[in-house]
Amino acid sequence: MGDRVLFSSTGAVSEAGGPREGIVEEQLPRRNCLYRPRVANVDLLVLVMALKEPAPDWQLASRLFVLAERQEMKALLCLNKTDLLSADELAEVTGVLEPFPYPYILTSALLGRGVDTLKVRLQGAVAVFAGPSGSGKSSLLNAVQPGLSLKTNAVSEKVKRGRHTTRTVELLPLEGNGAVVDTPGFSRLDFYDLEPEHLPAYFPEIKLRAAQCAFNNCCHINEPGCAVREAAGSAQINGLRYEHYKLFFQELLDRRK
Ligand SMILES: Nc1nc2c(ncn2[C@@H]2O[C@H](COP(=O)(O)OP(=O)(O)OP(=O)(O)O)[C@@H](O)[C@H]2O)c(=O)[nH]1
Ligand SMILES: [Mg+2]
Ligand SMILES: [Zn+2]
Known part of the structure; x- marks a missing residue:
């Protein structure tokens, strides 16, 4: 659903006011x-x-x-x-x-x-x-x-x-x-094939702050000089969002084991 296609119309209209007939030539890249x-x-x-x-x-x-x-x-x-x-x-x-x-x-x-x-x-x-x-x-x-x-x-x-x-x-x-x-409601959501190292890129407020961490491979969990950890709970990073980050990071680590 939602795919875009290349459509050539044969000109005929199927029903009064209905969709035009034609051929789907190609599915465009998603x-x-x-x-x-x-x-x-x-x-x-x-x-x-x-x-x-x-x-x-x-x-x-x-x-x-x-x-x-x-x-x-x-x-x-x-x-x-x-x-x-x-x-x-x-x-x-x-x-x-x-x-x-x-x-x-x-x-x-x-x-x-x-x-x-x-x-x-x-x-x-x-x-x-x-x-x-x-x-x-x-x-x-x-x-x-x-x-x-x-x-x-x-x-x-x-x-x-x-x-x-x-x-x-x-x-x-x-x-x-x-x-x-x-869409139907849901209460659970799984991260498919996500590596913990990539998680910071998907928290925009963490990504923004990460450049100031002492280590450039900082995971923002317990490294010294972590600018993200310092900013958590302040006006830059919501404390609750940072808790979720840590929780997801651990979840992804556990899954890899
Ligand atoms: N008081 C109040 N009730 C609301 C409001 N919006 C929805 N409801 C009620 O909440 C109930 C559920 O609403 P739905 O629109 O069916 O919820 P849904 O998210 O589509 O649920 P699913 O289709 O089961 O995923 C209905 O009884 C609505 O009347 C709101 O703004 N205030
Ligand atoms: Mg509904
Ligand atoms: Zn950090």
Whole structure:
């Protein structure tokens, strides 16, 4: 899905207003390709994370952003269901997230908050919506373009988790210019064939700082003179993001053993 092809039209129109008939001459090279879901040529990865019901999973967010970096996709975070939080609770969350290396939008699919900003971001792009089940991916897309009429479902009363409502992956054209892919929710994400040494390149804020480390092969774990470790928890590097970096680094090391 999402592949670009060289198409020569034979001129005939199949049905009234339907697509033109023709021949697919050639599949053009893929700029990138996500494996789960399988979508090629994605410009933008939109991670939809609910702030409540279900509770946000920041580690999963960091994992997905590593994937986006590896695929050279731009990334955007939608913090959804803001209507379920008080102003104080919201300020607390955004405080924990600062500094954050990716743009984020505070949204409420229910109230329409942030939807116009999201619309602007989606213009002219092929965007994939990803995130946990029940976070509101389909609801947000319906708010962006009501004609999509995507199926949504209440999260379970008891465990406050989503019910895996979206089950198929579909490329949906947007009014104006652009397309979106709604995807099924997930809660686990694996790093395929990633070497621990390459991990710093996929944390933009770490990559930026790494040039100032005393050793140029610094892994930013416990080396002396590590500029990354020094900056963690400051205005340069979010402390939580650095914890995720260390966790992923160890995970990749353990896997190699
Ligand atoms: N209060 C509130 N509820 C929301 C918001 N966005 C979505 N919901 C509700 O959350 C539930 C899950 O929404 P969905 O859009 O189905 O979630 P999803 O991310 O597409 O879930 P899957 O398809 O299972 O991955 C629905 O009951 C929505 O009405 C929001 O901004 N605020
Ligand atoms: Mg859905
Ligand atoms: Zn370092």
